[in-house]
Amino acid sequence: MDANGGIEIERKFDVDELAVLPRLIDLPGVQAIAEPVVHDLEAVYFDTNDLVLSAAHITLRRRTGGDDAGWHLKLPEVAGRRREIHAPLGRHVQGGSGHSEGDAVPESLAQLVRVYVRDSPLVTVARLTTTRSVHALIGTGGKTLAVLCDDRVQAERLVHGPVSAAWREWEIELVDAPEDLLDAGQAVLADAGILVSRHASKLARALGDRFPVGPPQNRQRPTPTAPAGNVLLASLGEQISVIRTRDPEIRQHTPGSVHAMRVATRRLRSMLATYESLVVPTAVQHLRTELGWLSAMLGGSRDEEVLQRRLTGLLDREAPALLLGPIRDRLRTRSETDADTAARTLVAALETHRYFRLLDALDALVATPPFTATAGQDARVVVPDLVAKEWKKLRRAVRRAVKTVPGPERDLALHEVRKRAKRLRYAAETAHPLNPKRAARVSRFAQKLQTVLGDQHDSVIACDRLLRRGGVDAYLRGENTFSYGRLHALEQQKAADAEALFWKAWSHRP
Structure with a gap:
């Protein structure tokens, strides 16, 4: 296996083009805000034609650009957390069809979603280009506690009727800090009128009305008088x-x-x-x-x-x-x-x-x-x-x-x-x-x-x-x-x- 990664803990926020970053220096434990670093990113998302991974809130993408270029698989765990697994860019053979070897999903990641995908081929479902400004939140001793990413996104849906969209969003992701920092960051942004995103992910927003609704979670619990x-x-x-x-x-x-x-x-x-x-x-x-x-x-x-x-x-x-x-x-x-x-x-x-x-x-x-x-x-x-x-x-x-x-x-x-x-x-x-x-x-x-x-x-x-x-x-x-x-x-x-x-x-x- 060449897959590796960790637990991703982040929150996304919807912002308009004129939004200005609040005083992040006021967040607990933050001693400084590093100079922003700008990356040009491209991410190609993979799923089945009927979007079974999206329905399970699983993200599989190939990203180029930035300091985390490669293949990323994000698997949901508890609320607000996702396990992120990586594989390097390169020539892989996934066994499906519809794309070149360079686009083929690494077997190390493909096998981790086989229980959802089964024998359906993985195909490209969306392409996103993002201009990302990364603001690192620095704590004591120069340690990076979290990063705030200011993303300007251009998205193309490639299945079920191609369509384009553009938006701006902020994302706070923990690096080496407790989740209290996320709560504090959300509170500071809320005071500025900026709320948590209505969209589960960039992919969900790119797919728009084609993003699948998951299975119903409100089945009646077993009780003596229930069926x-x-x-x-x-x-x-x-x-x-x-x-x-x-x-x-x-x-x-x-x-x-x-x-x-x-x-x-x-x-x-x-x-x-x-x-x-x-x-x-x-x-x-x-x-x-x-x-x-x-x-x-x-x-x-x-x-x-x-x-x-x-x-x-x-x-x-x-x-x-x-x-x-x-x-x-x-x-x-x-x-x-x-x-x-x-x-x-x-x-x-x-x-x-x-x-x-x-x-x-x-x-x-x-x-x-x-x-x-x-x-x-x-x-x-x-x-x-x-x-x-x-x-x-x-x-x-x-x-x-x-x-x-x-x-x-x-x-x-x-x-x-x-x-x-x-x-x-x-x-x-x-x-x-x-x-x-x-x-x-x-x-x-x-x-x-x-x-x-x-x-x-x-x-x-x-x-x-x-x-x-x-x-x-x-x-x-x-x-x-x-x-x-x-x-x-x-x-x-x-x-x-x-x-x-x-x-x-x-x-x-x-």
Whole structure:
């Protein structure tokens, strides 16, 4: 990755041609105002033809001129903040069409917006030329606290009917100062009759009436007397947001991102099963299948990560005298190879039409949910019954586990119990706005079962690795297999201990 940058904290103000800068020296901490520096800038903005990045308040541009020439990607975070990521100018290949290689978006930035753009090409949507006068606000020791940019802008919209516009604006951006300085600057400008800009960005102003309106944010919150469909929509929206956030992190190999996205896909799939009576069946059957596929892609990478950490911990706790043969190197090499393969397979899956169509289907489900009449009933009537059904399914799974003989069959049965406990937990968490105390009690219990049986399942997987892809391979190579057998026995005991903890926890169910 050649991307870099930081958090952008700024405010824009609309001004007319005759506006005069106020006394910025009066701002707290400001000791001097540097002589203005003038830059001639050109910025070309990229988006899809239907402006999906603009709708998500994401800016992607190539700027020439000034001291920050290059590619800039601005991603929204909390109010008033945007994460800005840079890449240098140069010859890049983005994979789309409609512009020369010099115009092609760097792959390091293109992949960070793939979850929004998907397989649509990125094209130029606006061109802005700006004459910028930069006034640096200097603090103690010559430190630059902030800059005020006085911009005179000429803009061309290049899509949906070309149109030109011109305006002047001021922009205060923090460099090395607390946000209080922004508040003080806004107050000083307000006293002079200058207000915060009505436009979200220069691009928004350039696009004019074509700037897309984002999805509605005023969906009704889940309440006992609100429609049951609100509970499902709120939960779906939360998890889809997690996928959007984690997708670029996975592409950057950010620790924890695979696990977080996998949990989100599992929650989505589970919620669609629990709330199946609220949605037309044909609308979600295929969607649940595709979520299962994505979860499996994420699982390959995540499971190998967990297994590698577990086996490393086992080896580290053993006395050196008990580690005979090259067991550490063998297990590490195998884990690293499998982890690398799984990671590459996952990133490749995130570039497929199948993944992009899944994202499309999730967006459509939330935008225009195909609800049944049940979704319109009061949540306090519908949701508790759905949670109760998940309780019954968990009890049935436990009864089946009781009847199975210890060994592989019992392990599979307990794994099914774990999945049912997880679904109960997710169902209870969606019901939290309706009955917080009851929902918290049920979800805590279900999570306890999930955790204990997760440990049991991890031991079973570790045993399989130590036996089939460790000890057997070592034997065939003529290496000492003592340590593989010892570690296998330790994991067997851990699995038995975890199972005992499960039965004890189950006996105290609420």
